[in-house]
Amino acid sequence: MKELGALPKMGGLPINGLRGSFDQANHRREERFLAERSIHMVYQGQPMDAWLVDCSAHGLQIVSKQAMQAQEEFHVEVRLHGKFRLVRYQVRYWFQVWAEACQIGAEMAEEVSEADAKLILQELLGSANR
DSSP states (O other): OOOOOOOOOOSOEEOGGGSSOHHHHTTSSSOOEEEEEEEEEEETTEEEEEEEEEEOSSEEEEEESSOOOTTOEEEEEEEETTEEEEEEEEEEEEEEEETTEEEEEEEEOSOOOHHHHHHHHHHHHHGGGO
């Protein structure tokens, strides 16, 4: 992935240094930001909500009632260029958190311009402040 450069101020809390050691955090390809909000998504054609824990320009971590396996795909609804759009993500890992909740890490599974990747990140973070 390409380096995105500095992101404009958007109220997100960078969390790379908060989880694990600083050296472990530096292995991440992109800066992660704490999000902690509900998002709308579509999985296997069914709309549902999930809890967005954190995100980067090309990935996110959610908690969902729906278990998903690695390599499965889902879509997250974002507003991009004034229109609602579904962005496709692919599950990279998952684990059971509680009896009815799974933590899922996913990577964006479609090509978007770096400018659009920044806008998607801003939308994921900025919507929490609306």
